[in-house]
Amino acid sequence: xxxxxxxxxxxxxxxxxxxxxxxxxxxxxxxxxxxxxxxxxxxxxxxxxxxxxxxxxxxxxxxxxxxxxxxxxxxxxxxxxxxxxxxxxxxxxxxxxxxxxxxxxxxxxxxxxxxxxxxxxxxxxxxxxxxxxxxxxxxxxxxxxxxxxxxxxxxxxxxxxxxxxxxxxxxxxxxxxxxxxxxxxxxxxxxxxxxxxxxxxxxxxxxxxxxxxxxxxxxxxx
Amino acid sequence: xxxxxxxxxxxxxxxxxxxxxxxxxxxxxxxxxxxxxxxxxxxxxxxxxxxxxxxxxxxxxxxxxxxxxxxxxxxxxxxxxxxxxxxxxxxxxxxxxxxxxxxxxxxxxxxxxxxxxxxxxxxxxxxxxxxxxxxxxxxxxxxxxxxxxxxxxxxxxxxxxxxxxxxxxxxxxxxxxxxxxxxxxxxxxxxxxxxxxxxxxxxxxxxxxxxxxxxxxxxxxxxxxxxxxxxxxxxxxxxxxxxxxxxxxxxxxxxxxx
Numbered sequence: 001x002x003x004x005x006x007x008x009x010x011x012x013x014x015x016x017x018x019x020x021x022x023x024x025x026x027x028x029x030x031x032x033x034x035x036x037x038x039x040x041x042x043x044x045x046x047x048x049x050x051x052x053x054x055x056x057x058x059x060x061x062x063x064x065x066x067x068x069x070x071x072x073x074x075x076x077x078x079x080x081x082x083x084x085x086x087x088x089x090x091x092x093x094x095x096x097x098x099x100x101x102x103x104x105x106x107x108x109x110x111x112x113x114x115x116x117x118x119x120x121x122x123x124x125x126x127x128x129x130x131x132x133x134x135x136x137x138x139x140x141x142x143x144x145x146x147x148x149x150x151x152x153x154x155x156x157x158x159x160x161x162x163x164x165x166x167x168x169x170x171x172x173x174x175x176x177x178x179x180x181x182x183x184x185x186x187x188x189x190x191x192x193x194x195x196x197x198x199x200x201x202x203x204x205x206x207x208x209x210x211x212x213x214x215x216x217x218x219x220x221x222x
Numbered sequence: 223x224x225x226x227x228x229x230x231x232x233x234x235x236x237x238x239x240x241x242x243x244x245x246x247x248x249x250x251x252x253x254x255x256x257x258x259x260x261x262x263x264x265x266x267x268x269x270x271x272x273x274x275x276x277x278x279x280x281x282x283x284x285x286x287x288x289x290x291x292x293x294x295x296x297x298x299x300x301x302x303x304x305x306x307x308x309x310x311x312x313x314x315x316x317x318x319x320x321x322x323x324x325x326x327x328x329x330x331x332x333x334x335x336x337x338x339x340x341x342x343x344x345x346x347x348x349x350x351x352x353x354x355x356x357x358x359x360x361x362x363x364x365x366x367x368x369x370x371x372x373x374x375x376x377x378x379x380x381x382x383x384x385x386x387x388x389x390x391x392x393x394x395x396x397x398x399x400x401x402x403x404x405x406x407x408x409x410x411x412x413x414x415x416x417x418x419x420x421x422x423x424x425x426x427x428x429x430x431x432x433x434x435x436x437x438x439x440x441x442x443x444x445x446x447x448x449x450x451x452x453x454x455x456x457x458x459x460x461x462x463x464x465x466x467x468x469x470x471x472x473x474x475x476x477x478x479x480x
Contacts, residue, residue: 076330077330082327085320086344
């Protein structure tokens with residue numbers, strides 16, 4: 001746990017100082033909203049129907065940018081070698097990187113939800129507890145598989161091309177369940193109506209997390 | 223009063239356990255596709271011994287170091303580090319290895335002391351602030367302890383990497399071109415550090431093409447030429463001039479003496 005914590009500490013501190021990913025992601029989210037605004041127009045019904053899909057499209061695109069960069073910092077100055085040579089369980093590095101990605105995505109998602117509310121004049125207040133639960137489960141699953149594929153593709157020359165090609169098909173169960181559960185929550189229906197999707201999300205999170213923990217050592221060794 | 227010098231930090235950790243052979247490499251070969259980087263390289267290194275690996279660029283020095291560090295698997299051959307099979311159980315021997323390669327393992331957005339803290343925790347070592355500061359003081363970086371590594375010169379980054387080595391408990395230290403970017407004082411300090419490392423029962427391999435700097439710290443000299451070990455002798459067997467002539471002949475070809 002100490003090693004996982006120091007990886008989170010290092011990544012959060014580096015990001016807080018450089019703001020490389022955060023600035024790019026927030027600016028990217030803003031651009032997305034402008035595009036959505038132009039595409040959907042002022043019709044409220046159209047916005048409400050498309051909202052769950054639009055939200056998750058924003059999160060996935062932001063995730064593609066964020067997760068792909070996770071391990072690139074380790075290539076600088078050959079830090080990757082140090083991680084390989086570090087004694088102990090390598091899954092701590094995966095868990096630390098995953099926690100860092102979840103934190104980064106949480107900030108981006110908070111900004112994006114807030115901007116959606118402002119741009120489209122929506123009120124998320126009543127749906128907020130359910131929305132937070134769906135976002136937390138969906139983000140964990142997306143980040144779990146994104147962190148692993150980020151590590152796999154960090155060593156490849158065609159990483160920018162391969163990363164989305166690998167990630168998107170693998171994240172289909174998470175995206176499907178997240179969009180459906182978000183729709184239920186935003187329509188104001190009881191959370192129990194989305195129980196099947198939430199169960200699928202929880203199982204997918206667990207499966208991706210276990211796969212990540214078990215395979216990360218081999219990925220790191222290349 | 224805070225002690226300075228390489229021993230200031232290392233003396234806080236118990237001495238390394240004595241053992242005979244730290245490295246036993248036998249018939250190592252490494253091929254990258256059709257290119258043969260190493261051919262039939264065998265060497266052994268006892269505890270308390272320093273080996274300088276000389277050779278011009280592209281003769282396989284870095285490849286050999288990476289194999290010894292368990293970062294690269296040889297195509298064939300065997301490798302034992304501290305008596306354990308490093309090809310079968312790389313994870314078991316990694317705690318005994320430290321390396322300063324071409325990369326310095328430095329995170330540019332962290333300060334010097336934060337970099338040391340990170341690698342101390344990752345290595346499972348004591349990351350007490352006083353210990354980290356003492357390591358920085360040993361490499362004369364204590365005045366920039368709270369500065370981000372991004373502003374450091376190449377020499378300062380190399381010193382910071384050596385401060386990281388000070389904090390560990392490696393029995394085998396692998397250094398790739400360690401003299402690059404170091405000024406005279408830095409080279410002197412590095413020489414002292416390597417002597418102290420040997421005295422504590424550690425063994426080191428320094429890969430360099432800098433003949434004089436490499437010779438100054440070694441008990442044994444090995445010369446790699448075309449991926450083969452052309453010479454492996456104690457430095458006491460031959461004088462400086464003889465070694466220089468041999469190096470020029472073996473590494474650069476007969477009659478190319480400088």
